Amino acid sequence: MKPPNHRTPDTPPGFGSATLAYPVTLKNVADRAGVSVSTASRALNGQARKYRISPATEKAVRKVAADLGFQASQVARSLRLKRSGLIGVIVPDISNPFFASIAREVSLGVEAFGFSVLLGDSREETEIEQRLVEQLRAKQVEALLVCPVGVDPDHLVKLDRSGLPVVVADRVFDGIELPSVTSDNRTAARAVAEVLIEQGHRKIGVLSGVRDSLPAKTRLQGLTDAAQHAGFHLDPSYLAGNAFTEQSGYDATLTLLDRHPEMTAIFAMCTPAAIGAMRALAERGMAIPSDMSIVAFDDHPFAELMKTPLTVSVQDIPRLGRLATAVLLKRLNVNPSTDSSTESSRQTLPPLSTPAEIEIQSSTSLWKVPTTLLRRSSVAVPRQ
Amino acid sequence: MKPPNHRTPDTPPGFGSATLAYPVTLKNVADRAGVSVSTASRALNGQARKYRISPATEKAVRKVAADLGFQASQVARSLRLKRSGLIGVIVPDISNPFFASIAREVSLGVEAFGFSVLLGDSREETEIEQRLVEQLRAKQVEALLVCPVGVDPDHLVKLDRSGLPVVVADRVFDGIELPSVTSDNRTAARAVAEVLIEQGHRKIGVLSGVRDSLPAKTRLQGLTDAAQHAGFHLDPSYLAGNAFTEQSGYDATLTLLDRHPEMTAIFAMCTPAAIGAMRALAERGMAIPSDMSIVAFDDHPFAELMKTPLTVSVQDIPRLGRLATAVLLKRLNVNPSTDSSTESSRQTLPPLSTPAEIEIQSSTSLWKVPTTLLRRSSVAVPRQ
DNA sequence: CCCGCTTGCACAATCGTTTGTGCTCTGTGC
DNA sequence: GCACAGAGCACAAACGATTGTGCAAGCGGG
Structure with a gap:
């Protein structure tokens, strides 16, 4: 990104300096380490054993990568892997703490798996909601969590049928055809x-x-x-x-x-x-x-x-959010309960939190979380 | 994404049916329209005139694209264009309406230009903030709006220097080196x-x-x-x-x-x-x-x-958010004040709102928005 | 000395776009 | 009748990663 005004570090003059120039590619790392791109890739992805890269080479590559501040381009990786690592979250109004909390839980819950959240605010309008869905679809999100405006769920159902997993939260619909989570x-x-x-x-x-x-x-x-x-x-x-x-x-x-x-x-x-x-x-x-x-x-x-x-x-909004996240992750076939030290997230940082202690019971597609009653002073015996 | 269980529409049997199968590629469109991929691309991107595609061909391609529900893969496009269309927003707590409002304004303001917002919640922790920055950098965001936890702005400055535009909002720093917007x-x-x-x-x-x-x-x-x-x-x-x-x-x-x-x-x-x-x-x-x-x-x-x-x-939080968005857009060289009917956003939908009536005065890197005073009943003459 | 097995790596295809360049027509002017 | 211009499109090379496969050493056994 931003091609101008950086030196590309193809073969940097002063060996060992390598202050971060923005786009450091795998090829740069490979060249500097004196190996091929494929070897570099495998060395960094923990495939060393499987593809018989020598420990020495692996270590060397890792060092160069670290020195150069290499970050694999998720864009390129997404293209090749057909996985964007993106999850769309569409809410009617993010400035409403209720939806903000849900977005927060999703964001927190999925980042451990290397996913990021693409946020959409539909402003309580179905038309905008649909536009956002299209926009996020074009961005290749792998799944969508929607708190719908409340009417016309058809386009969401169609979307889900077309292969993009959709989970609905809070404003669920009747005659449900989509996995949904809401309060009781x-x-x-x-x-x-x-x-x-x-x-x-x-x-x-x-x-x-x-x-x-x-x-x-x-x-x-x-x-x-x-x-x-x-x-x-x-x-x-x-x-x-x-x-x-x-x-x-x-x-x-x-x-x-x-x-x-x-x-x-x-x-x-x-x-x-x-x-x-x-x-x-x-x-x-x-x-x-x-x-x-x-x-x-x-x-x-x-x-x-x-x-x-x-x-x-x-x-229990956070719980609702976590449940929704768990359902989302399950539909993506990542296992929320697995110990996350696996190589699932590759180069991305280790998990920040254990995602969800939620048990997804049964195969129902409508989950409910319990609520609690708070009696306070706004109720009295009627006047007359 | 999600390769399994769809029929790829390479050469669909029943001509004209073409119910949406998820990954419809440009090649599919081109094949069906009987043209090459490059021609299809140009026809859809409004480059028809420039590259002398006949109106008939253009129309045909557009029709096929519409029929197939073609959506250009932003991932592939990003790779080629070196532009992700992603903007990172990092806040200490999205469930705080203050930050939620800011995120909202950014989301609303940039979507007109085809950008989407990648959300990060740092939970008021510097360490997490840094991790999020790395994660978003890997996702190739084109710019970052950060409401920092409040300490250690160095990594942000470094990031900005390395070529990723960073704008700071609310929790700005002293001896500022980054474009910042805050209240007065x-x-x-x-x-x-x-x-x-x-x-x-x-x-x-x-x-x-x-x-x-x-x-x-x-x-x-x-x-x-x-x-x-x-x-x-x-x-x-x-x-x-x-x-x-x-x-x-x-x-x-x-x-x-x-x-x-x-x-x-x-x-x-x-x-x-x-x-x-x-x-x-x-x-x-x-x-x-x-x-x-x-x-x-x-x-x-x-x-x-x-x-x-x-x-x-x-x-005036929305205004603060809009100002921050305007600064962001300016740093991205998209012109907030231009009439947005230009082809800037290509196939993405027409703008949802006029992004900002904000005048970015001067070249200062610290902008302030005015505040207003609300006198209410929490102040009285001191007791004794 | 030679064959074959293992080790360690490089080659090249691929994902779906965009875009510079070049090819093939058709029509026109002389 | 021929050259030439321009219109209309196809070819192919990127972008930066992943991954199946092939090739060259090194080593030991016969």
């Missing part, structure tokens, strides 16, 4: 809903995320379960909103407040929506939890310090 | 400090980030400026902490509380530290702002809803 949203939703119901709430407004997404459907299901168990029925008119955003939560809250003044509690399907709801309530001069109780999903460092700490169901 | 921390710090001083605070504890980092030094400088202007002197013993983390803020607060019971205000150099401080104060049973005033940096959606919304100086 139904149980989680039921748990938070029951906090409300125990206190006597029956008129519960729901701030929904993308309606077609499985998380939204499943959380609604959990709420319905709880209602049913308590012997009442949830009117669909108490449902509003159609996105996992603050704006959606704000708008939906106002809508519900107008539509159902008798409402005593809010069930927010995500943190941004809860924030939006709190803004809306503040504008209407309503206090939490005295005028309105509220429950939500996911926690945050700030949460504890809030005026009214939210009662939430918290997902 | 001195002014920002002075502004928040003055909020404290105006109310009469003089015994101000400082929760510092990494001492050697320029942000920490500069923010301290801003505080010192304000103190000096108000005619008093800040005792170094009021300084504690040495990291941009919650833990550091917590520990430092306890330390200062013990060391200086007369302290009436806290100047936290980052949000995590402020959170740590609030935890510590809560444990000691101290209320904000009645028992202790506090100011900090950076805002957050949650901030408004906190028990005591913090008075903070907020950085």
Whole structure:
């Protein structure tokens, strides 16, 4: 890269100096070591024994390589090996800590195997998501982890069928055809809903995320379960909103407040929506939890310090990320549990961490990680 | 990639079917169109005019390519062109929204030019940062945006000297040798400090980030400026902490509380530290702002809803990210301001956004973006 | 002394692009 | 009728790695 303004170190004048000039190729190493390119390659790749390179030669080559700061071009290697060492990660919004954490776990988990993460941010738009997929496909990623915007999974399924392994996280789909990992949203939703119901709430407004997404459907299901168990029925008119955003939560809250003044509690399907709801309530001069109780999903460092700490169901995001990573790695046929001192990563540095203690049980294609309930002060007995 | 279990479409039997088999090469397209590989390449790359490919041929090739779903292998192209189309982004913690936002802006800003972002998370450790740099170098990234852990910039400087453009953001260094972009921390710090001083605070504890980092030094400088202007002197013993983390803020607060019971205000150099401080104060049973005033940096959606919304100086993070991206692109000799309908990105999709309205003024290598002050309720007149 | 086996390495093909150069036509002007 | 220009395309050499195969020594046994 950047051909101009470097001296290429073909036959450097002062033997032994060899300050790093950027593109040091295998040929440079070979020449300097007085061997052929193939020998140099084998010496560096631990193939010495197999191809009977003498220990002396191997050592010499290694030394020259080190002196020259040789780094094998992954591009060339990729071409020859038909393996890019790249994994694409596409999320709706990387500045959302939830997705950032997932990206982080993937990045941390795969680098031990010499993979790097190509990041894509779809900005919650399906069209951009598709463009990103194409772009990453052209970059020859070996697998894709997608947290989809939430609609139209078809292009992902097609992609997977065409031979590019795709794993879906969080925003999984119904009638699933792709390996997916998500939280146990139904149980989680039921748990938070029951906090409300125990206190006597029956008129519960729901701030929904993308309606077609499985998380939204499943959380609604959990709420319905709880209602049913308590012997009442949830009117669909108490449902509003159609996105996992603050704006959606704000708008939906106002809508519900107008539509159902008798409402005593809010069930927010995500943190941004809860924030939006709190803004809306503040504008209407309503206090939490005295005028309105509220429950939500996911926690945050700030949460504890809030005026009214939210009662939430918290997902184990890192675990979700690690599970997704494990599934990804499994589909790539690299063994997450193998001791990583093997030559799998060749010249790349030794593993930074043991990738995942996750057991991929069974052959299901939908994995769920458990959640925990955090009861805090945002729920009270309904006023009247 | 993934050679097995696809039919290669060399000469597909049913003409016209051509469902996507994964590796469709240029040769396949050429064969099917009845031309040579070189002609196919030129037809697809808009070189038709220059190399006198007949419009008919060009059209035919394009059609075949479309039918086959041809995507040029970026790996092969990279090898030939000596351009990977990859940009490395290394941050200390991608799950921190601050860095996530920066990564996001870079990703958004460069994709219009056909670049993709390779993400690295250094986990606030210099050693890992260095490993990531090596890994990304091997992947042939064309440039690197680093938010360093904060110490030992030497390897970055060396890298840049060796021909790989490096841009530093946020955690810039003193005696700078690399293009850097950061906020105007001195002014920002002075502004928040003055909020404290105006109310009469003089015994101000400082929760510092990494001492050697320029942000920490500069923010301290801003505080010192304000103190000096108000005619008093800040005792170094009021300084504690040495990291941009919650833990550091917590520990430092306890330390200062013990060391200086007369302290009436806290100047936290980052949000995590402020959170740590609030935890510590809560444990000691101290209320904000009645028992202790506090100011900090950076805002957050949650901030408004906190028990005591913090008075903070907020950085324009997206702008910072965009500026960094612009500097990056400039160093890569792609023109951020050019209308992007040029053939710069070839077969890659049309630009998703106008990359940056940023004016890169002058040839300075340190750029600063302005900040704004948010006065909220975390500051009061000192008790006694 | 010669044959054959082992050792240690070099040759060359290959991955899928891009691009400089050269070949073959067709048509035109004289 | 012929040379020549230019249009339209094919050939082949890179890019930097990996890897199957072939070739030359060295050695021992007969």
